Amino acid sequence: MGETQVMWFRRDLRVADNPALAAAQAGGGRLVALFVLDRALLHGPRVGAPRLAYLADALADLHERLAERGSRLVVRHGHPAEVVPHLAASVDAAAVHVSDDVSPFARRRDEEVARRLEEDGRRLEAHDGVFVHPPGRITTGAGAPYKVFTPFHRAWRRHGLPAPLPSPAALPPAPELSGDAIPDRGELGAADAPAEPIGGETAALARLEAFLEQRASAYHERRDLLGVEGTSRLSADLHYGCLSPRTVLARLADDDPGHEAFATEIAWRDFYGHVLHAWPEVVDTEFNPVWRALPWQGEGAHFDAWREGRTGFPVVDAAMRQLLASGWMHNRARMIVASFLCKDLRIDWRLGEAHFLRHLVDGDVASNNGGWQWAAGTGTDAQPYFRIFNPTSQGQRFDPDGAYVRHWVPELAAVPDRYLHEPAARPSAAAREAGLRLGEDYPWPIVDHAEERKRTLAWFKEHRLEG
Numbered sequence: 001m002g003e004t005q006v007m008w009f010r011r012d013l014r015v016a017d018n019p020a021l022a023a024a025q026a027g028g029g030r031l032v033a034l035f036v037l038d039r040a041l042l043h044g045p046r047v048g049a050p051r052l053a054y055l056a057d058a059l060a061d062l063h064e065r066l067a068e069r070g071s072r073l074v075v076r077h078g079h080p081a082e083v084v085p086h087l088a089a090s091v092d093a094a095a096v097h098v099s100d101d102v103s104p105f106a107r108r109r110d111e112e113v114a115r116r117l118e119e120d121g122r123r124l125e126a127h128d129g130v131f132v133h134p135p136g137r138i139t140t141g142a143g144a145p146y147k148v149f150t151p152f153h154r155a156w157r158r159h160g161l162p163a164p165l166p167s168p169a170a171l172p173p174a175p176e177l178s179g180d181a182i183p184d185r186g187e188l189g190a191a192d193a194p195a196e197p198i199g200g201e202t203a204a205l206a207r208l209e210a211f212l213e214q215r216a217s218a219y220h221e222r223r224d225l226l227g228v229e230g231t232s233r234l235s236a237d238l239h240y241g242c243l244s245p246r247t248v249l250a251r252l253a254d255d256d257p258g259h260e261a262f263a264t265e266i267a268w269r270d271f272y273g274h275v276l277h278a279w280p281e282v283v284d285t286e287f288n289p290v291w292r293a294l295p296w297q298g299e300g301a302h303f304d305a306w307r308e309g310r311t312g313f314p315v316v317d318a319a320m321r322q323l324l325a326s327g328w329m330h331n332r333a334r335m336i337v338a339s340f341l342c343k344d345l346r347i348d349w350r351l352g353e354a355h356f357l358r359h360l361v362d363g364d365v366a367s368n369n370g371g372w373q374w375a376a377g378t379g380t381d382a383q384p385y386f387r388i389f390n391p392t393s394q395g396q397r398f399d400p401d402g403a404y405v406r407h408w409v410p411e412l413a414a415v416p417d418r419y420l421h422e423p424a425a426r427p428s429a430a431a432r433e434a435g436l437r438l439g440e441d442y443p444w445p446i447v448d449h450a451e452e453r454k455r456t457l458a459w460f461k462e463h464r465l466e467g
């Protein structure tokens, strides 16, 4: 019998296509499947109920899937740098296997765990599994990281698709070990989280099937429409690794324009992983140095109106309320509200980023930071500062029948389509035809978009540093 191995699960809460799990199994000895409930992840200001609810579901599902294969999940509370080496020593494990993660927090944590294991004569072995192509692998001919998506995407495609590993039929038994009970939603402080989505690999695989059957072929035509279910809703599954991105890609057809457009979004996920890996400072600093002296506004009445969905711009308010009520927001809406915060209110993108991370079920440091820096105009492949979304015309274009606004901002439900996205342009008609009293039932716009657009353009020019 080979040596005992530890599989330390983190953002790879699945048994299918899990290279770290396969490597731990290939060790040939007993196998401990471990999850550490790290205080820093459970109680930090950037984690909220939707993500914790998903995590609780996913741990219970992972335990079941391991048990079906003859193993089980051992859950421990504590700091990984203490828990992992201690557990590895107690079972005399040769190695601890993980899927390599990319955030600065994860990298610091893993360096510390690796150092402590080494002091004890053991190894931390990092494997692929979080991305299609792990951060750092796709580089320019000169070996540099890409700053622009399109050439990255070309190179990413040239690398081909690594074949997903089959799901193991059986796993080696675990040694006798005590562990903490698998926490449920309530125990993680997430009893009030929205019931959906149900987290975990089983639910994620079912969501993937439903998307492929019902929506994937029309994805390119419907993905931008706010009021229809046109996208996959797989982001939390991918964030927690309940689905491997390679498994998703392997199910797509080359000759289907919907599937192709969808694969490009998975490439964006890899792109932002690569960006964070190459430039970890982007977590709190503008990627583009010329924008590091912008005097952003902080919290205050405008920020409160934005996060509570009371700006008087219907599509912005619908989106912000969707986030608070459901833990998710449509991608087009994320772009609109992020642009509004940064370019209409000139409020610090870091505040918006933190709010998203706390409330999104798919809150992900790499993709969220990439999205925010894109919208702020400060990022790698960013929207230039002079392209400023008009929230009214975005609403008219991407929610033409008003289904999205009417669902999330019910006080506007009776407002006719022709001024639903701009009720303040026709206040007396809104009162007469829909009984809407602006300023009472629904706020007046908190800013004048055309004015703010001019100010923002001047503001960017004035505070630009020499590049």
Ligand SMILES: Cc1cc2nc3c(=O)[nH]c(=O)nc-3n(C[C@H](O)[C@H](O)[C@H](O)COP(=O)(O)OP(=O)(O)OC[C@H]3O[C@@H](n4cnc5c(N)ncnc54)[C@H](O)[C@@H]3O)c2cc1C
Binding pocket: 223, 231, 232, 233, 234, 235, 236, 238, 239, 262, 265, 266, 268, 269, 270, 272, 329, 330, 331, 332, 334, 335, 338, 356, 357, 360, 362, 363, 364, 365, 367, 368, 369, 370, 371, 372, 375
């Ligand atoms: C300001 C802002 C913040 C964002 N924050 C996050 C975040 O915290 N977590 C997150 O997963 N995505 C984030 N995104 C990207 C995107 O909005 C979501 O991935 C998407 O809306 C999730 O819904 P879906 O699974 O139905 O997406 P689909 O359209 O079905 O896309 C499929 C998958 O591709 C990936 N993807 C799609 N668009 C992007 C993108 N622009 N960047 C990176 N990956 C992408 C996701 O994994 C997604 O699940 C953000 C975008 C913006 C503009």
